[in-house]
Each structure stands twice: as structure tokens, then as C-alpha cells.
Amino acid sequence: MRTAMSTSAANPLFDSSASLVLRVKELEEQQAALGNSLICAFNQLLDLKDINTGVHSTRLAEWSLRVARKLNIAEEHLYQVEVAALLHDVGKIGVPDAILKKNGPLTAEERAIINRHPEYSWSILRLFTGLQEASLYALHHHENIDGTGYPAGLKGHDIPLVSRIVAVIDAYDAMVSNRCYRKGLPHGEAIRRLVQSSGTQFDPEVVQIFIPIAEQEASDVFAAAGTSRSAAL
Numbered sequence: 001m002r003t004a005m006s007t008s009a010a011n012p013l014f015d016s017s018a019s020l021v022l023r024v025k026e027l028e029e030q031q032a033a034l035g036n037s038l039i040c041a042f043n044q045l046l047d048l049k050d051i052n053t054g055v056h057s058t059r060l061a062e063w064s065l066r067v068a069r070k071l072n073i074a075e076e077h078l079y080q081v082e083v084a085a086l087l088h089d090v091g092k093i094g095v096p097d098a099i100l101k102k103n104g105p106l107t108a109e110e111r112a113i114i115n116r117h118p119e120y121s122w123s124i125l126r127l128f129t130g131l132q133e134a135s136l137y138a139l140h141h142h143e144n145i146d147g148t149g150y151p152a153g154l155k156g157h158d159i160p161l162v163s164r165i166v167a168v169i170d171a172y173d174a175m176v177s178n179r180c181y182r183k184g185l186p187h188g189e190a191i192r193r194l195v196q197s198s199g200t201q202f203d204p205e206v207v208q209i210f211i212p213i214a215e216q217e218a219s220d221v222f223a224a225a226g227t228s229r230s231a232a233l
């Protein structure tokens with residue numbers, strides 16, 4: 001029986017094709033590493049701009065992945081889910097701080113400017129090689145299940161499932177997190193609001209799947225958000 005070694009020794013073409021395969025693999029790994037570095041860098045940028053809310057963004061990504069797995073999203077899409085969870089708000093970089101961090105009610109014009117951020121996120125993420133899918137999830141993360149959201153006013157299952165997942169997790173995170181202009185809501189109240197808006201703003205199935213995950217990790221949430229759970233409950 002011929003071994004790989006004897007095949008290689010007998011056929012110089014084998015050597016060159018094997019090294020070519022290795023080189024392609026090496027380049028693919030380099031490209032993936034570069035992609036991951038860029039994603040981390042953009043995430044860091046959101047931290048520096050104080051755009052990420054109280055819960056560490058890696059936790060948001062972890063929650064999204066857990067919900068996605070429970071909804072049987074195929075393994076090959078999970079990377080895009082993770083990126084969408086991390087960077088869906090990257091477009092807020094394009095919104096002036098004076099509006100983004102305004103301490104008080106927004107004018108209609110200011111609200112319209114903030115509401116452009118999903119489109120900005122899409123326009124940034126679509127430039128990353130291989131993140132077109134995640135860019136679409138980011139584009140639709142403020143759609144409402146009843147069609148009253150933005151930017152496209154999509155309804156129900158016309159909204160990508162991952163966008164519906166990000167919407168629920170992002171809303172929960174925003175509600176429980178302390179911001180400079182307001183204190184985070186107690187976990188129980190945030191869950192009550194998610195349930196109350198199920199079927200209008202949020203996908204009821206996603207909410208039901210997320211609740212036990214939020215319950216389980218509530219203590220960590222409040223620790224990260226700087227809120228005492230005993231005080232909050």
C-alpha cells in the first residue's frame with residue numbers, strides 16, 4: 001500500500017498542491033483573525049464613545065447565541081448572530097453626542113436623526129468582508145413585530161429572526177442599565193415591559209425564550225450595571 005510519503009516523494013505535483021492547500025488555509029486563518037480584530041476594535045470604539053450600555057457586550061453576544069440556539073438557528077449562522085449582537089449599534093457613531101446623550105426629551109428632528117443609526121450600522125458592517133448577513137440584522141434591529149418600527153416598517157416574520165432576537169436583548173439591556181441621565185429599571189420591571197410589548201414591539205417567542213436566560217443571569221446583570229439586585233427587586 002502506498003503511503004502519503006511515498007506518493008509525495010514520487011510526485012512533485014503532490015508537494016506543490018499540498019503546500020498550496022496549506023497556504024490557502026493559512027491565508028483563510030489570517031483573514032479570519034483580521035476580521036475578528038476589526039470587530040473587537042469597533043466594539044472597543046463603542047465602549048470609548050460610551051455607546052455600549054451597562055452589560056458587557058460579550059454578555060449580550062452570549063445571550064443572543066443562547067436564544068439563537070434555542071430557536072434552532074443553524075451553527076453556520078451563529079458567527080453573524082454574534083457580530084450583530086456586538087455591533088448592531090455601531091452606526092450611533094454617526095449621531096452627534098449632543099443628541100445621543102441629551103439629558104431630556106428629544107425633539108422630533110433629533111429623534112429622526114437617532115433613528116438613522118440602524119442604516120448607518122448597515123452601511124458600516126456591509127463593508128466588512130463576510131458580514132453582509134450581520135449588516136442586514138443590524139439594519140432591522142429596531143423593527144417592531146406590528147410593523148411600527150424603523151427603518152423599513154417590516155412586520156412579523158418579514159423581520160429577520162436575528163434582528164428580532166437582538167431587539168429583545170438590547171431592550172432588556174437598555175432598561176436595566178444605569179445611564180448618566182437615569183437609573184436602570186429593576187429586573188422584574190424590565191421583564192414585565194418585555195412581556196407587555198410582546199406581539200406589538202417584540203416577538204413573543206423570543207421574549208419567552210429569553211426570560212429564563214435573563215432570570216438566571218440577573219445577578220450578574222445588576223453587578224455589571226452597577227445596580228444592587230436586592231435593591232432592584
Ligand SMILES: [Fe+2]
Binds near residue numbers: 088089117118141142
Ligand atoms: Fe439601536
